[in-house]
Amino acid sequence: MKATILQENLNKSLSFVTKLVSSRTQLPILSNVLLETESGYLKVSTTNLETSMSFWVGASVEETGAITVPAKLLSxxxxxxxxEKIILSTDGFNLKLICGDSESTLSGIDAKEFPPLPQTGQQKSIILDKHVLDNGLPFVLISASQDESRPLLTGIKFAAKEEHLEMVATDGYRLSVKELPQIKGMEEGLVISAKAMADVFRLAIEEKAENIALYISKDKNQAVFKLEKAMVATRIIEGEYPVYAKIIPSTFTTKSIFNKEEMIRAVKLASVYAREAANILKFKVTKETITISASSAQIGENKTTISAKTQGEGGEIAFNARFLSDLLNVFPEEDVVFEMNGNLSPGVFHPQKDETYLHIIMPVRIQG
Structure with a gap:
């Protein structure tokens, strides 16, 4: 293999694909990146067996070929x-890189040992409008679990309804539901890795893509997202997703409207104290205010009172401070509607104008 490529282009592609590479893998080949030449391109790929990512980078190809080398070292x-331009060439299972006055070599592994990458073949694609993802994905990603021992909760569920599509994520402590327009061909109950969806979203932004092609392979239980110069393939997560509709309250005893930016400042300040006390902060809701507080036996106490318009009985409730920060940082409007039914029922947050988004945070039980 011999090819010439711009340093900035190769660097950018490696910054994307190396995110999949784990330093703790028991299979050495999974620590490697696959480099293979195609007509006018260098294809850069990694996989962790659950998800794979490929990036096509424009290159001047003199000799075709393929090799795998340690991904993080190459990056x-x-x-x-x-x-400057980088000249890549192989000699057996060694990769040689020349850039300006620098020359480096890396020992590699035969490309034939790299796990097979998915092919879309003749499958029909589902076209995803990137703007639809813009208006949905950031709001639900925050609720997807990071706990790999509960794989279903690490995914985003696409639930087809009569007049819309719901994008749902929950980690058992919070729930995000976003209504989207119907997507033709999208199957009911499809659960796709939240991390893979986030990668697709970042790639779409990088490519300034308007549409993303999604291929569903039932026989291989795989979803493949194809952009002009990138591809992400991931296993469809199987299992029975939690019946999330059951935890969405149908009524409330308290409804309060507050300013997002005021709450962000209050939560940020209270979090300094909350992180010393199991990350818990309290809301005290009255007719015209909400007081956000946190205390720690080691460092003291903080209280911030912000303006609010409240209907109902008010009361006190406690939440995880990080969960509130995550929500407020992506919240789509300046005014936040908060609804509650006492201190042990889920807290509901939604925009005042947009009825298509709902976020629930489970309260923390506290003493006294």
Missing amino acids: EIVASFSH
Whole structure:
């Protein structure tokens, strides 16, 4: 293999694909990136067996070929090169890189040992409008679990309804539901890795793509997202997703409207104290205010009172401070509607004008 490529282009592609690479894998090949030449392109790929990612980078190809080399080492070397052209060439299972006055070599593994990458073949694609993802994905990603021992909760569920599509995520402590327009061909109950969806979203932004092609392979239980110069493939997560509709309250005893920016400042300040006390902060809701407080035996106490318009009986409730911060940082409007039914029932947050988004945070039981 011999190809010439711009340093900035190779560096950018490696910054994306190396996110899948784990340093703790028991299979050495999974620590490697696959480099293979195609007509006018260098294809850069990684996989962790659950998800794979490929990036096509424009290159001048003199000799075709393929090799795998340690992904993070290659990424570090390329990032350190000057912004010039890089000449890549192979000699057996060694990769040689020349950039300006620098010359490096890396020992690799035969490309034939790299796990097979998915092919879309003749499958029909589902076209995802990137703007639809813009208006939905950031609001539900915050609720997807990071706990790999509960794989279903690490995914985003697409639930087809009569007049719309729901995008749902929950980690058992919070729930996000976003209504989207119907997407033709999208199957009921499809659960796709939240991390993979986030990667697709970032790639779509990078490519300034308007549409993303989604291929569903039932026989291989795989979802493949294809952009012009990138592809992400991930296993469809199987199992019975939690019946999330049951935890959405149908009524409330308290409804309060507050300013998002005021609450962000109050939560940020209370979080300084909350992190010393199991990350818990309290809301005290009255007719015209909400007081946000947190205390720690080691450092003291903080209280901030913000304006609010409240209907109903008011009361006190406690939440995880990080969960509130995550929500407020992506919340789509300046005014937040908060609804509650006492201190042990879920707290409901939604925009005042947009009825298509709902976020629930389970309260924390506290003493006294």
